[in-house]
Amino acid sequence: MEARGVLSPTFGQQVTNGTMDERAFDLEHRGSGYVTFGLQHIAPSGHAQWELIGWTAAGKIDPTFQTNGITDFGPTTLDYGYAIGARSDGGYLLTGDATYAGVNGDDVQIASVDASGVVMTGSFKHFDSNDRDTSSAIMQTPGGAVVCATAGGQTVKRDFWLIGTDASGALDGAFGIGGYLFGLNPPSPGDDRCFDLALDANGLILASGVSNGAAIVARVLPNGTYDAAFGTNGVATSAMNAADAFGVLVLPDGNIIAAGDDQMQAGIAELDPSGTVMWAHRYPLGDTNVILDIQRQPNGKLVAVGQITTGATTDAFALRVLPDGTPDATFGTNGVVTIDFGANDVLNALRIDASGLVVAVGRRGHRGSPPGPGRHRVKVGTSL
Secondary structure (H helix, E strand, C coil), X not given: CCCCCCCCCCCXXXXXXXXXXXXXXXXXXXXXXXXXXXXXXXXXXXXXXXXXXXXXCCCCECXXXXXXXXXXXXXXCEEXXXXXXXXXXXXXXXXXXXXXXXXXXXXXXXXXXXXCCCECCCCCEEECCCCCEEEEEEEEECCXXXXXXXXXXXXXXXXXXXXXXECCCCECCCCCECCEEECCCCCCCXXXXXXXXXXXXXXXXXXXXXXXXXXXXXXXXXXXXXXXXXXXXXXXXXXXXCEEEEEEEECCCCCEEEEEEECCEEEEEEECCCCCEEEEEEECCCCEEEEEEEEEXXXXXXXXXXXXXXXXXXXXXXXXXXXXXXECCCCCECCEEEECXXXXXXXXXXXXXXXXXXXXXXEECCCCCCCCCCCCCCCEEXXX
């Protein structure tokens, strides 16, 4: 996507690799190109495997990456891949969920791959809260990694859950209690969920999500305890109501951006380092719409992607706003680019290169209401 929101006619490629369907959720830079992460379903069994796809800088499948650009893997018959994070050595951290025999519902699952997509020996680990669990983000930290997860939903209410690991992927006993920071402080009477992660310049962990229907950002110390200097007991609300904060990022000045939905419309808020809301904007783009990811361009403008529904039509969209949250009139139409792949569409994630070029990944063929992380129905992964 070029600087003014014009889709490049030569960039991108549609992928159909599985015998049932493809689902692409996240992407990262890979040299001058990209790597996307998701899953494929296999017919007739309905089994699922994690799927990594390597892309060139021109947005085409890179045949030098694994087998013809694609690798599918996983230790169980139901491996759902949701998020990828870059490692400092050029490899990647992966997370999702999987169904292991003898456990309660799905478990959170993580693994590491090297720069070429080869799974590192012994890196598959899984974590169980004794209920149905899922994860939405993973991020490298100086001592290992942090996973943004949600526990519960099968027999108990959903709870916000951070998992700290060492460099090998094993639980970090110095993080939280035995490697877990489980639940908000205090817990809400409703569902609490974690969706995205960011790391600030001081090594503090930012985690966005939802608590009892309100979009939140939590700040956590490296030892896995809530930062009492942020918000209330380490948790700040974003001024988005009946909302979810699906994306979080830290600005160069230390302020924090949270993005998602606000009463079924796209919403973005900026918070200062204490957790105080600086501004919050709601963007009524259609009957319903939701932001699933947000990133900052080198010029300070913010670009978000997601899904918009008007009547019976569901499309992907990109929104660009100025640093104060005002839609950028030089981008698309009044700051919005609607993208129709010819079916029900969504953009799940984006990255921005040094020149400001926006590259997004998503799919065509989703049916149903706007999804949350881990709930997309992706027919074909597409890079723009």
